[in-house]
């Protein structure tokens with residue numbers, strides 16, 4: 316099984332920099348944030364510098380619905 320890092324708030328700022336470190340180490344990453352556009356930009360940026368797999372989850376983690384979305388993603392990808 317590949318190692319996978321799940322990073323919340325990963326489309327910008329500190330979260331993106333952490334995702335960059337994992338991707339550079341060829342560890343697959345799951346990026347979570349609210350804006351699909353920002354997530355797509357982050358995904359494109361990471362895949363351009365790494366062969367790690369990059370997954371994105373659009374979820375507002377301040378809401379129960381968003382937490383449910385993320386939990387569903389995790390359950391579906393175990």
Ligand SMILES: NC(=O)c1ccc[n+]([C@@H]2O[C@H](COP(=O)([O-])OP(=O)(O)OC[C@H]3O[C@@H](n4cnc5c(N)ncnc54)[C@H](OP(=O)(O)O)[C@@H]3O)[C@@H](O)[C@H]2O)c1
Nearest residue numbers: 324325326327328329330347348349350353374375376377
């Ligand atoms: N920058 C610093 O020097 C510093 C120092 C100490 C502590 N902190 C704390 O560290 C955290 C991150 O800081 P940052 O500077 O990296 O912030 P940032 O640049 O604003 O990044 C925030 C990230 O979180 C996502 N996000 C925001 N609200 C969200 C929500 N409800 N659900 C899911 N994703 C959400 C944003 O994307 P979307 O907007 O698309 O959701 C973005 O990817 C903050 O809590 C900040 O207070 C920062």
